Structures are given as C-alpha cells and as structure tokens.
Amino acid sequence: MNIGLSLEYYPELKRDFITKSYHLIEKNRKKWDPPFFTDTKSYIDMKKIQDVSTQFNLDLIKNVIVLGTGGSIQTLLALKHLSRKKIFPVVSSRAVELKGCLDKTTPDNSIVIPISRGGETLDINSTIGTFLKRGYKFLGLSSKGTMYNILVKNNIPILDVPDLSGRFAGSISNVGIVPAYLAGIRIEEFLKGLDDGYKSFKEEKKNLALELAAYFFLLYNKGYKTIFSMPYSKNLEGSVGLLVQEISESTGKDNKGMMGAYQSAPLCQHSILEYLLGGTKGAVIPLLWTIEFEIPDLPLASSIKYVNSQSAQAIINFQADATFQALIEQGVPSAKISLKDPDERGIGQLIALIQSSVYYFCLLLDVNWANNPKVIIGKEICNNALINDLSPDRWKKVRSEIAKEKFKDF
Numbered sequence: 001m002n003i004g005l006s007l008e009y010y011p012e013l014k015r016d017f018i019t020k021s022y023h024l025i026e027k028n029r030k031k032w033d034p035p036f037f038t039d040t041k042s043y044i045d046m047k048k049i050q051d052v053s054t055q056f057n058l059d060l061i062k063n064v065i066v067l068g069t070g071g072s073i074q075t076l077l078a079l080k081h082l083s084r085k086k087i088f089p090v091v092s093s094r095a096v097e098l099k100g101c102l103d104k105t106t107p108d109n110s111i112v113i114p115i116s117r118g119g120e121t122l123d124i125n126s127t128i129g130t131f132l133k134r135g136y137k138f139l140g141l142s143s144k145g146t147m148y149n150i151l152v153k154n155n156i157p158i159l160d161v162p163d164l165s166g167r168f169a170g171s172i173s174n175v176g177i178v179p180a181y182l183a184g185i186r187i188e189e190f191l192k193g194l195d196d197g198y199k200s201f202k203e204e205k206k207n208l209a210l211e212l213a214a215y216f217f218l219l220y221n222k223g224y225k226t227i228f229s230m231p232y233s234k235n236l237e238g239s240v241g242l243l244v245q246e247i248s249e250s251t252g253k254d255n256k257g258m259m260g261a262y263q264s265a266p267l268c269q270h271s272i273l274e275y276l277l278g279g280t281k282g283a284v285i286p287l288l289w290t291i292e293f294e295i296p297d298l299p300l301a302s303s304i305k306y307v308n309s310q311s312a313q314a315i316i317n318f319q320a321d322a323t324f325q326a327l328i329e330q331g332v333p334s335a336k337i338s339l340k341d342p343d344e345r346g347i348g349q350l351i352a353l354i355q356s357s358v359y360y361f362c363l364l365l366d367v368n369w370a371n372n373p374k375v376i377i378g379k380e381i382c383n384n385a386l387i388n389d390l391s392p393d394r395w396k397k398v399r400s401e402i403a404k405e406k407f408k409d410f
Helices: 015-029 046-053 074-082 095-104 122-133 145-153 166-172 174-182 187-200 208-220 234-251 273-278 312-329 344-365 376-387 392-406
Strands: 005-010 063-067 086-090 110-116 140-142 226-231 259-262 284-291 334-339
Touching: 005 208, 005 344, 015 208, 015 344, 046 174, 063 122, 063 174, 074 086, 074 166, 074 174, 074 234, 074 344, 086 095, 095 122, 110 122, 110 145, 110 174, 122 145, 122 376, 140 145, 140 174, 166 174, 166 187, 166 234, 166 344, 174 187, 187 344, 208 334, 208 344, 226 234, 234 259, 234 284, 234 344, 273 284, 273 312, 284 312, 312 334, 334 344
Parallel strands: 063 086, 063 110, 110 140, 226 259, 226 284, 284 334
Antiparallel strands: 005 334
16 A cells, blocks of 8 residues: 655654554543544535535536535635635634635635534624625535525525534545535545545554554653644645644643644744744753645755756755754754655555554543533633624623632632
C-alpha cells in the first residue's frame, strides 16, 4: 500500500514506549464508541447524491456556497483547492464575508448548501433567508430541528445528515461529500485515499498515526498543552484546521487535553518563531506541514544565484527544514508531517492520519473522543439573550455579577 505521507519528530520515541502506548489504547478502546469514521462506505449513497443533483444544471453552476461551520465544513475546506468551481464557505453572518459572497455570485450561477446536524446552529439559520430572498437555488443537508423545518417550508430538496460526531463525519457522509461532488472534486479518489490511510493506521508496527499520538502523549505528560501548526502551503490549511478542531474538541474535556492552533507558514516565522525559539519552554509543540509536489508550482526568476530557477515550493520547503532544524538546535521538541501530493488521494490519506491520530490520543488520555458537551453552553446563552433582547449594558452587568462570584478567590 503506497502511503504518500512521512512523519519526522524529535526527540524520537523508543520502540517500547510506542508498544506501551498501543497496549494502553487497546485497554481503553472498549470504554468508548468505536471509530465510525474508518467506515468509508456505509454512510454514503453516491447514486442518491447523483439522482438529487440531476435537479440542477451542474454545467451552469459556477459557485458552490456552503452555509456551515465547524465539522460541517472543515473537510470541504481541506479539499477546496481541488474544486473545479468556486467554493464560498459562509461560516456565520459576519457582514464582510456574507456581503462579499453575495457581491461575487448570482442566483443563476450558484447553489447554496446549508449544513447542520442538529438544525439549531444560529450561524447557519441566520443566513438562509438572505439567500432565499434573492432567489438562490438550494440543496439542504439536514435531518431535524429549525433548519430542517425552514427547508421543508420552502420546498427545498434535502439529503440527510447522520447523527454522528460532526467533526469526524464530514469525510464519510453527505456533510463533506455532497458539496465536494457538486464542486467537481473526484470523490472516488478521495475515498480511496481515505480507505488506504485507515488500513495503514491500524496495526502496531509502521503506524504513523500511532506514533504521532504517542508523541503528543509523551509531551502532554511533560506539561505541553498546545500544538502549534505551521502549514507551508495554502493547500494544507484546511486539513490543519481539521486537526485544530479535532484535537481541541476531542481531547479537551475532563480537565485534560491539548489545544490546537495555527498560522500560515512561512508568515509565522516572522511572528511566532521568536517565542518558539526563545520564549517559555515546555508549553508549545511546533508541528510543521509541507508538500513535496505542490499544485500548482512554478520556477522562480531571481538575481540571487542560489534562488534562480528553483521552484517556488522548493524555496518554501528549504525554509521549513531550516526552521525545523533551528527548533531542534534550541532544544524544542518538534515534528514535521510531509505530504507527497495534495491531490484527492493524498488529502484522503492526510485526513485519515489526522483523525486516527486524534482518536488514538484520546484513548491514551482516556477521554470520549466523539462528544463535546461544553460547546452548547455558549449557544444557549446566545439564544436566550436574543429571545430576551438583552441590551449590551444589561449583559455586561450580568457578566460582571457572574465574574465576581466565580473569581472571588482568584
């Protein structure tokens, strides 16, 4: 099986630690739900997707507008660079992005895809009417709740969203597959890459996902609490965003876990690197991401002899490796994930690596990988404030009273 991924990390793990990590994973596995996301077939009905899509003239559709946030859109963002149409991710009602989408699209050449598992996501429900009012074509992905009722009321065709943990479900369900299919992304190749990855990341030996999870676990036990990703390609940022969400939402519970964060590289070399090299040690794990064969790449013309005729991505990768070495020289534990080719199959393998690693890391921490029980707190506060038309001054007073109680001994 040809996996176009490599993992390099320092300090290197001893084989016995990897073996012990594997046995701990096996011990804790039965406590939590099995990983549904490794099943790349059961939750997708491509014939049904194709049949529903015949309602639209796909040749005329130039823009795929996706109303989704978090797990509802992150897999699509990982594939976005492979789209044959323009994808507009509308993740909330923030005015600049919403108006920008409306200014650059028309109802005649666009399709709008709202996505929500529970149907109560305010970010999505608050934007649907704006596109309906202007006459945009819709295909909904929903199964229940307020959003589902809105779609039914407006006679919009609907495909179901399975009741699965959203951040893990995008790659193997309608959530990610439907908008990717409408955007012209090669779904079969993506699913093959995903399946190849999961098969490769099952065993104890030569398992990159197990090694990455064990590496995080080792450093977590030494006090590290943040994984800072440095993606050296725009084509990797969607996948990195998936890691940020999954590592934060999946491990961050029961007073455990790590937080994910990222900034584009090499930009982060000019804003974050000084802290990583010279600031507080023992807190942040730098994780570099590179591509061997970029899509697209081009030769550089330069008066600098050692730059001239190098490919643009080659220069970027030199910077990545130099930064990696600088981190190691300063005694900063660091890792690098390299993807050979960011095509559909390669991105499938990369997502399999991300999701398998997070799953294993959760089992090492002994936390529920699938849920996120605290997220609903803020949503309920927001909905109640809207329903009660809470003024900014009154709201500030409420926060102040809460803080006095919560931080009285701080």
